[in-house]
Amino acid sequence: MRICIIGFGAVGQGVARVFSMKRNKIKQKYGLDLELVAATDSEGAVISEGGLDPDLLIETKKKTGKVSEYPKYGVSGLSGYEVMDTVEYDCLIEVTPTNIDDGEPARTHILKAIENGKDVVTSNKGPLALSYREIVDKAKSNGVEFKFEASVGGAMPILNFAHETLAGCDINSVFGILNGTTNFILSRMAKEGSSYEQTLKEAQQLGIAETNPAQDVDGIDAACKVVILANSILNRDVSFKDVEIDGISKITPGSIELAKKEGYLIKLIGEASQETLEVSPRLVREGSPFAVGGTLNVATLKTDLAEDVTVVGKGAGSVETASAILSDIISIWKVRK
Amino acid sequence: MRICIIGFGAVGQGVARVFSMKRNKIKQKYGLDLELVAATDSEGAVISEGGLDPDLLIETKKKTGKVSEYPKYGVSGLSGYEVMDTVEYDCLIEVTPTNIDDGEPARTHILKAIENGKDVVTSNKGPLALSYREIVDKAKSNGVEFKFEASVGGAMPILNFAHETLAGCDINSVFGILNGTTNFILSRMAKEGSSYEQTLKEAQQLGIAETNPAQDVDGIDAACKVVILANSILNRDVSFKDVEIDGISKITPGSIELAKKEGYLIKLIGEASQETLEVSPRLVREGSPFAVGGTLNVATLKTDLAEDVTVVGKGAGSVETASAILSDIISIWKVRK
Known part of the structure; x- marks a missing residue:
């Protein structure tokens, strides 16, 4: 070839x-x-x-x-x-x-x-x-x-997984942490109790966030992926402008702390279904597959037969x-x- | 057909x-x-x-x-x-x-x-x-x-995932929570601080553990799966008797508490590599893909190119x-x- x-x-x-x-x-x-x-x-x-x-x-x-x-x-x-x-x-x-x-x-x-x-x-x-x-x-x-x-x-091979490995299932929605940089920042804020601005700076020093971090922290990168998941896995016909997007820059250590007390973490989540195309910070339960830290990506396929099936992998590199x-x-x- | x-x-x-x-x-x-x-x-x-x-x-x-x-x-x-x-x-x-x-x-x-x-x-x-x-x-x-x-x-479709979706990678080892019943018991012990015996009883009442729970809690079910993973994904030629098995019945609330303080959870882990075939309770980090609770199963493939790729899904039903x-x-x- x-x-x-x-x-x-x-x-x-x-x-x-x-x-x-x-x-x-x-x-x-x-x-x-x-x-x-x-x-x-x-x-x-x-x-x-x-x-x-x-x-x-x-x-x-x-x-x-x-x-x-x-x-x-x-x-x-x-x-x-x-x-x-x-x-x-x-x-x-x-x-x-x-x-x-x-x-x-x-x-x-x-x-x-x-x-x-x-x-x-x-x-x-x-x-x-x-x-x-x-x-x-x-x-x-x-x-x-x-x-x-x-x-x-x-x-994090979610597309071929959905099409090949889960061939017997209908997939109703996809839900995921689709951006490693924001996962890193939010995980670190939760662990250290540090502010968004300070944590972003650290992520930039580590080479995990870009000098201009907008693509990641404003949810643009995740929104592109939501569109691809919706079109490819859910057979929709949508484009970038159809996604409702909210980034992570307004998240405070206080809100993370409050969530933690109730057994939750805050993650930037992308969701694609027949009704929804959205990127926004959401609460995920500790002990769920979404509670992963670092720069990992996660996506869950909600299926008719196998319930939730989740793939976790490195989002970049x-x-x-x-x-x-x-x-x-x-x-x-x-x-x- | x-x-x-x-x-x-x-x-x-x-x-x-x-x-x-x-x-x-x-x-x-x-x-x-x-x-x-x-x-x-x-x-x-x-x-x-x-x-x-x-x-x-x-x-x-x-x-x-x-x-x-x-x-x-x-x-x-x-x-x-x-x-x-x-x-x-x-x-x-x-x-x-x-x-x-x-x-x-x-x-x-x-x-x-x-x-x-x-x-x-x-x-x-x-x-x-x-x-x-x-x-x-x-x-x-x-x-x-x-x-x-x-x-x-x-x-938790790990086999076809390894063979098809990750066709470009060599897989060096597989590592997983391969039994939902033991995951349920250990997660609940960690959450409630309850004893093994009491938690097993609850799991039996809920229909999650069998009346004779040995297959699950003694690691036999997980060991069978380790053999299948080793033969199918790692191309080994092994059988049940080759697996070193240790179950969960000796785990105390004290050891779970101690692990928790250091940021770890105890899970029954099955591992297959070219050198190892083992089922035993091990420490996994909070925030890792292995920190899932309930009856979920998880398996991580350690690959040459994509590093760790993990699949999470319902183990039974x-x-x-x-x-x-x-x-x-x-x-x-x-x-x-």
């Missing part, structure tokens, strides 16, 4: 690292030969139909900041869009940064690949939160696979997210071979 | 109920037509190649205690073994009671079906804890599917367990169609 990676930030590099780590094992276990034929970043690209060395690619990127500095095969200034016209490939990995305003350039990359009959795997929330139905319908009519496990909660992409690639391979 | 259910206790009746609830939906969604052609219990059987009415079957069993009282098609005294020689079917559902001494009669039922080229789904821990490799090898050499999601933790059986049937259908 010839792979083209568009975007070579943390997730793109994670994919390359995972290819390097697991290529032989995957070949042996599934008969799938992963061949990385192109990679791009905002500065240029590298293309080799004979296959790129993932380790050399990561090293080149780390040293020079540009994939186009890859020996012999680098091309400065070439865009992802142009690369897709140039190289022969089977599966596009779209891992450019999420853009929640118009989903670009990821949306165009994905649609172009689908129109050209290529399978697509992405971790990019933008196109999924804004143009889900358009992309899925186009994938269906072009007979290609479109997979996006990594877009919700990195290594480059190799962790890449592992979800690899599982998607393998599931495409099982369909294609 | 013509289905033959051997055993018509709680799980068998759950399967019939699920067939009744979901048959139309499954047909519509997967193109799979589920036809129940036979069911047996210890008293006899009922066979109809034209298909049985699941609701009437459940009603008959509830009223008379015997499936053989089913109008027109009931046959008193016919054994499961004989039924398998009589009826034309595609998939055997083996849900007789677990027997951990020699795995019978389930082991013989399963092997016979496999030898006859039938697919098999079971929730029965006995044959899996005692004769796993024999059965799996025979299924492979006969080209049939053998699925047993329901044997570990009812509605007739419809819940049947939902895992239905998911297995659907996955067989996806291979067969």
Whole structure:
């Protein structure tokens, strides 16, 4: 399977690292030969139909900041869009940064690949939160696979879990801690009794929160994931603007303390059902699967037959997210071979 | 797909109920037509190649205690073994009671079906804890599917999750609260400060613990599940006798209190790795996915790429367990169609 990676930030590099780590094992276990034929970043690209060395690619990127500095095969200034016209490939990995305003350039990359009959795997929330139905319908009519496990909660594989593992159940709603940064902040506030502002600062110092933390603490990231869960698992047709969003910046140590006395914790919860699309701070019971701390993500599927089934995993991390992409690639391979 | 259910206790009746609830939906969604052609219990059987009415079957069993009282098609005294020689079917559902001494009669039922080229789904821990490799090898050499999601933790679908959803990861170990009764007792002791003996009595009154609670409280049930996890997920070749087992009957309110002060809970944990097969009471941190109470089951997969991934679900319940059986049937259908 010839792979083209568009975007070579943390997730793109994670994919390359995972290819390097697991290529032989995957070949042996599934008969799938992963061949990385192109990679791009905002500065240029590298293309080799004979296959790129993932380790050399990561090293080149780390040293020079540009994939186009890859020996012999680098091309400065070439865009992802142009690369897709140039190289022969089977599966596009779209891992450019999420853009929640118009989903670009990821949306165009994905649609172009689908129109050209290529399978697509992405971790990019933008196109999924804004143009889900358009992309899925186009994938269906072009007979290609479109997979996006990594877009919700990195290594908390909730989408394929819902579709495959729980195939016998109808799923009525999804309910989760979908953002690791806010979980870290709220867990720490509960433990230390510290203020929101101080805890955010600590999280920033630890590299867990961004310098501009709005995406996380205002619930935007979680809202994108709510949209993806609603469209993919509940078969709805909604977009980012449909979500009611409330963040965590107004939560005080006093309210956390009060909740604690009653046996509750405060968590930022995303909920998707046929009636509701919401991100807001809510009370969860101690001793429930939602009482997890740190940067963990959790999602509970409310089903007709199995009652509540919950998955807990790391919500972020480059190799962790890449592992979800690899599982998607393998599931495409099982369909294609 | 013509289905033959051997055993018509709680799980068998759950399967019939699920067939009744979901048959139309499954047909519509997967193109799979589920036809129940036979069911047996210890008293006899009922066979109809034209298909049985699941609701009437459940009603008959509830009223008379015997499936053989089913109008027109009931046959008193016919054994499961004989039924398998009589009826034309595609998939055997083996849900007789677990027997951990020699795995019978389930082991013989399963092997016979496999030898006859039938697919098999079971929730029965006995044959899996005692004769796993024999059965799996025979299924492979006969080209049939053998699925047993329901044997570990009812509605906590850990096996298919490991094999399908986490296809890109290597799994190094499995670690879990694999028995709901002991989780209930230990959670309640922690909450109420009550003694083991008193709490066990309460659990028995609530119908959560059996009159003879040894299977649960002595760790035997959890040990069977450790064996299944080790063989299925870690590709080991072990059996029940290989597990080191310690139960919960010696745990005192004092030790629970002491753990609590340090931020820990005591849970009965089953662990399977390449080196270890063990069931024993252990400390788990508050705020970890293992801090769940009630009768919930939890299992964490330690993976190479995604770190720890955890599934939480109801460990028992007739419809819940049947939902895992239905998911297995659907996955067989996806291979067969």
